[in-house]
Amino acid sequence: MDARDVVMRHWAAANARDWDAFAALLADDMLYEVPQTGERVRGAAGYLDFFRTWPGDWQAEPVRVVAQSDAVVVVVDFRTPEGVETGIGIFAVADGRITRVTDYWPAPYDPPPRLSAFVERT
């Protein structure tokens, strides 16, 4: 199972709330971190608990994947009844297991003034 497969299974298991399959993809000493908040979870048991206790009804749909042999970036549409947020996860993978997840949640913001006349708004 290559790194991309591992991370695709991670999201499939999470969406299915199949926690046995989810746990099987994690290195025991894995690290989860959110640089924007300084949050961190150490260890597979903690990461599993973090996911299991995520409140509400949610589904994470991978919309873009870039993968090399030992790392995978996934952009997800994180869907809840309240709407859709964008998440970007950078996964390090070794020996078929996830060893590190760095998670970003880029929220909408008002664009700054731009000096270039080429910048459009969609």
Added chain:
Amino acid sequence: MDARDVVMRHWAAANARDWDAFAALLADDMLYEVPQTGERVRGAAGYLDFFRTWPGDWQAEPVRVVAQSDAVVVVVDFRTPEGVETGIGIFAVADGRITRVTDYWPAPYDPPPRLSAFVERT
């Protein structure tokens, strides 16, 4: 020149303000987009102008790279006299040129309440 090399040269040329080298890496019909703001720049000339007119003194230091044959994700520390921001660029590359850049700027935020006791703050 593989996709990773193209994107590394993109940042090196940008940091050096070597706009000829920079332009040589761009597909004429490239697209730049910032999903968080809805900003968009169409075409290599526009993207070049967008970079040339970026105000102030800045350097973008790649701190993490994940690359496959046709796409590269780069996390940069974008350094200005005011401090450091994190940028995440997803680059599509074809025939040695950049065809699309999707840019994210995930800013710090206060973490939400968490139900898991395993979540620490650094």
